[in-house]
Amino acid sequence: MxxxxxxxxxxxxxxxxxxxxxxxxxxxxxxxxxxxPQYLKDELAEAIKSLEWNRYPLNESPILMEKLAQRHNVCPEQIVLGNGSNQLFQTLLTATIAAGDVVISTPPTFSLYDLYTTIYDAKAVNILQAPGTPYPVEQVTDAIAKHQPKLVLVCSPNNPTGGETDLAIVEQLCRASQGIIFFDEAYGEFSEHSAIPLLKKYDNLLISRTFSKAFSLAGLRFGYFVGQESVTRQLRKVNIPYNINLFTELVAQRLLENExxxxxxxxxxxxxxxxxxxxxxxxxxxxxxxxxxxxxxxxxxxxxxxxxxxxxxxxxxxxxxxxxxxxxxxxxxxxxxxxxxxxxxxxxxxxxxxxxxx
Ligand SMILES: Cc1ncc(COP(=O)(O)O)c(C=O)c1O
The missing domain is CATH 3.90.1150.10 (Aspartate Aminotransferase, domain 1)
Structure with a gap:
């Protein structure tokens, strides 16, 4: 071959x-x-007919950024939109990882972390966390001190174990690391806590959200990051242009009105x-x-x-x-x-x- x-x-x-x-x-x-719901699908199917399919959509849908910013009490510039949060995770690795850079995660966790870490030739430092046990914060902060990772990946609630990581621990990680603490809140709507308010304190925290779970939109592919502007500005440069199609933009907006x-x-x-x-x-x-x-x-x-x-x-x-x-x-x-x-x-x-x- x-x-x-x-x-x-x-x-x-x-x-x-x-x-x-x-x-x-x-x-x-x-x-x-x-x-x-069927009445919404009918309404949206009708609305898509009057759009210009021959034209590119606005890049980075300002209207969605504005609505999501309102939802999370942040500025629109703090939002990065993706064709599913997986696509944004790839953007994050493209923007941060050179071969050999260290990525810390705590398996068992979301399988894509390992897949992309491998594709980008990053060095994975895995610290195991048995289901039902607390986040191994001491081991992770030791590993941060030793390996100076570009990224620390935390999924909370964690897929597939369902456990959550305390926000006090997220703060500890943000303080300990020079790299980005990637906090995946794909299941955030099901949890009582979100790390988004911590963005006011830490510029190395990046939160990932998706419409694939609570918002019933796995089939359309829509997710977004929330971070400090200094981080989102760089990610936006790397993100694929026009990654949100006209129809997704329309549906996501309408679903936000139906919160x-x-x-x-x-x-x-x-x-x-x-x-x-x-x-x-x-x-x-x-x-x-x-x-x-x-x-x-x-x-x-x-x-x-x-x-x-x-x-x-x-x-x-x-x-x-x-x-x-x-x-x-x-x-x-x-x-x-x-x-x-x-x-x-x-x-x-x-x-x-x-x-x-x-
Ligand atoms: C933890 C986690 N993050 C991200 C995703 C993927 O989300 P999306 O459909 O937005 O790409 C999933 C889907 O299973 C997930 O479990």
Missing amino acids: PDYFKQSVLELHGYSSPPQRDYKVKLNQNESPFDV AEMLAQVAYLKQERDRVAAAMCRIDGIITFPSAANFILFKGPNDLDLFHILKEYGILVRDVSSYPLLAGHQRVSMGFKEENDFFLETLEQIMHKYVGAT
């Missing part, structure tokens, strides 16, 4: 998309079960999460972990392939058993009550059979 490609790319497995077909209940990608509806859906999903977690705890042989997001990490007996058994019943969960420290673990996203009940009844049935047979 001619060496067109970097060694790091040749050795890469790439992102593998979880199964999307042949299911009764899809609880594997932390999406919202609530689709955008009350989104918040009611979030309240429903949080209630479901707590109900499902309590019910799972009562199932013999199942261990769950506290979650501040719209999903629950759980584990069954080591010799039981819960992912495939659930799949046979038509239930898709996310198999996270290949992540560090997560052998035998699965992650289930919260759906509607009936979907969650089907999952719970099936899991109970599977475990009943298993316990009876052992």
Whole structure:
């Protein structure tokens, strides 16, 4: 094979998309079960007809920047828009990482961090954080002192474990590091805390948000960063021009006007999460972990392939058993009550059979 490609790319497995077909209940990608309401889809489909599709959209949608700035009580210049927050994460690495630079993260965490760290030939310093345990702040600050990382990646609530990192710890990291503390709040709407107010104190803090979860917009791809202007100004230079298409711009604006509806859906999903977690705890042989997001990490007996058994019943969960420290673990996203009940009844049935047979 001619060496067109970097060694790091040749050795890469790439992102593998979880199964999307042949299911009764899809609880594997932390999406919202609530689709955008039909009346809004109709209104937006009508509105797109009167736009000029032959023209480029305004670069960096000033109107979205303004609305998001209002939402978070920051200036519009502090917002960077992306075609999903994953695209912005790539922008961040393009803007900050040269081969060999250090990136610190605390696996098990979002799989894309590792993928992009590899693609950009960064040196990954991984400090393990077992599910249900506090953020290993001492080890991370020691590693910061030793390696002077360009980036420290913190996901809170963390995918796939569901745990949160205290804001006091975020402050400690910001003070300890000369590099950027990247704080991924993809599930921020499900949590009681946001690090955004800390931006007033720390210029090396960068927060990532997405419309793919609470805002029901995974299919359209929209996310954004919030940071201090000194940081967002540089990121904007590297970001892909016109990355927000006309339709996404229109829909995201309209959904921001509908925030009350989104918040009611979030309240429903949080209630479901707590109900499902309590019910799972009562199932013999199942261990769950506290979650501040719209999903629950759980584990069954080591010799039981819960992912495939659930799949046979038509239930898709996310198999996270290949992540560090997560052998035998699965992650289930919260759906509607009936979907969650089907999952719970099936899991109970599977475990009943298993316990009876052992
Ligand atoms: C922690 C975290 N960050 C980012 C994303 C991706 O978000 P987006 O759809 O905006 O690219 C996900 C999606 O699963 C996630 O779990």
